[in-house]
Amino acid sequence: VMVWLRRTTHYLFIVVVAVNSTLLTINAGDYIFYTDWAWTSFVVFSVSQSTMLVVGAIYYMLFTGVPGTATYYATIMTIYTWVAKGAWFALGYPYDFVVTPVWIPLAMLLDLTYWATRRNKHAAIIIGGTLVGLSLPIFNMINLLLVRDPLEMAFKYPRPTLPPYMTPIEPQVGKFYNSPVALGSGAAAVLSVPIAALGAKLNTWTYRWMA
Numbered sequence: 001v002m003v004w005l006r007r008t009t010h011y012l013f014i015v016v017v018a019v020n021s022t023l024l025t026i027n028a029g030d031y032i033f034y035t036d037w038a039w040t041s042f043v044v045f046s047v048s049q050s051t052m053l054v055v056g057a058i059y060y061m062l063f064t065g066v067p068g069t070a071t072y073y074a075t076i077m078t079i080y081t082w083v084a085k086g087a088w089f090a091l092g093y094p095y096d097f098v099v100t101p102v103w104i105p106l107a108m109l110l111d112l113t114y115w116a117t118r119r120n121k122h123a124a125i126i127i128g129g130t131l132v133g134l135s136l137p138i139f140n141m142i143n144l145l146l147v148r149d150p151l152e153m154a155f156k157y158p159r160p161t162l163p164p165y166m167t168p169i170e171p172q173v174g175k176f177y178n179s180p181v182a183l184g185s186g187a188a189a190v191l192s193v194p195i196a197a198l199g200a201k202l203n204t205w206t207y208r209w210m211a
Helices: 002-025 038-064 069-090 103-116 121-146 150-156 180-210
Strands: none
Touching (some): 002 038, 002 069, 002 180, 038 069, 038 103, 038 121, 038 180, 103 121, 121 180
16 A cells, blocks of 8 residues: 555656746746846746746655656656647647757756766756756757747737836836746756755655655
8 A cells, every 4th residue: 555655646746846847947948028027037937947847856865866757857847838838729829939948958958967977866956956057948948949039929929018008117226127938047056956856855845745
């Protein structure tokens, strides 16, 4: 019974996290469509994607103890996303909306860290989490390059944006204003480590709950 319960809990958790992380990251490339807050959206999406990927990927990897399962998890996320984006395409959105998934190379970095450090859990959390957070905003910029004509698409398929009274008038340009990749990488790298630790802890809690 305990083996059955453990496996059921494990697979249920994987499905829940994969579905939720996909829902959170489904608009991965849509920051270009928010005309007022494009760079802010880019940073927020970068952080949400990297943290949601790392929590599920490290849970799954440490559950099996086999380097490679993080990439497998990212592949599940990618397939879910393609299905959802395909539905959007069927509703009349441009095919450019189907952005390039950047999770698989990130999960490969996590797997590689775990493998290179001889399955050291703490190294996977600190080094792997940092690598995921640093890399995602850089990879995410690929999506911008692949949108056919960003400006035309943004005006043709606008996303809901801020009401007029909240629209910034000549915003104060900060140090990172023109570099969302730098800001996104810094924020995501810092946040991905504790979230990776949470994923590892969830593993321990799951076992304790079933013991």
